[in-house]
Amino acid sequence: MKVAITDKTLDPTEISSSVKNIEAGAVLTFLGTARKTSRGREVTYLEYDAYPEMAEKKMTVILNELKEKYNITDGAFIHRIGRVELGENIVVIAVSAPHSNEAFDACRYAVKRLKSIVPIWKKEVWADGDEWIGYEGESDE
């Protein structure tokens, strides 16, 4: 299991490969990428802040939850901080599991948990202003 907060660009192929395992028949990789339009505004770029030590702890908690709930074989959870340009990768979550159902469910759950308990914050910067974004998860959290 691997977690990291990094200011380097993310390589999803490498991260995906890192969770491959002969006990697993499925590998699923989620990429969060920087989107241009948000709340009717045109974003120029994004900036991410984090409490890195606590974020890595919570990311580890999430991977352990995936192991317990969805029986994943391996997982990698890497999140970028600092400035992120449109189209670039923000977060990569890769899981491997014996079967595809578990892998899909695990990935979906991990994204939900990321948006709930991991101390990372997104700032949207547009032509004439910027804003730190608040909670974007689902209301049943």
Add this chain to the structure above:
Amino acid sequence: MKITVLLFASLKDIVGKGQLEIEVDEKCSIESLSKKLYELYPKVESYDSSVRIALNQEFIENDIELKDGDEVAYLPPVSGG
């Protein structure tokens, strides 16, 4: 005793830095620490109801007595991913 206060995102912008050392009395509670923080930086108080507090990197819901060297982080609603 000295408490390290960490601030992030909008709170860091308001205060101008992400880390403060605040001197407090023995048996200081988190609530008292917050009061002191708000006295120093009144604008931070408007975030009080939406902020979650982490003590030594764990979320904390109840008020608790701080110890020398504790690290208290004021966390706005998170928005990773």
